[in-house]
Amino acid sequence: EIVMTQSPATLSVSPGERATLSCRASQSVSSNLAWYQQKPGQAPRLLIYGASTRATGIPARFSGSGSGTEFTLTISSLQSEDFAVYFCQQYNRWPPEITFGQGTRLEIK
């Protein structure tokens, strides 16, 4: 099983500042990585797939980078609605052995 490790567990950032979230895979997943945002009581929302492609309707302030085992989600200028939990997910193998990271909670500083 490919283990996904996110850091930090909690990130405190002020509105308007940049946030950088990390995700590390225990072995290479190429660019087969997605990022999701989840707010309390809601389903996750797909932000990024293919490590760097924004999903439909996702604002340009969200960007993804990385390949292999190291990935980053950057939110360039935090808005109030961006404070949430973020998960990464790998989908490198077929038949699927899909795994998620444990999440990073982005909170208001």
Place this chain on the structure above:
Amino acid sequence: EVQLLQSGGGLVQPGGSLRLSCAASGFTFSSYAMSWVRQAPGKGLEWVSVISVSGGSTYYADSVKGRFTISRDNSKNTLYLQMNSLRADDTAVYYCATVQQWVVQTCFDYWGQGTLVNVSS
């Protein structure tokens, strides 16, 4: 507008069974692979199962293999998850979701609202 409306959750005793449904609208259901993902209370996300557009190919996480069955009825635009031999550690909110692209991009575009399955005596 894409909508995935879930039903069928609830309280069930250990060893019991439950069937979840996910009714799709706003897109061509028969053109999309579908998946189930769950989230234990206060925990992260766990992929459960995926099914191809025709229903001819299905895959499961090891934690549910042999106990859960994913299926679909394209004439009814509905996805199902039959859960048997339920255990306490199956307690979670279950989400249905569309698969962005079978095999190539097995990530999840659109999600249902979630339904709680509580396995407890």
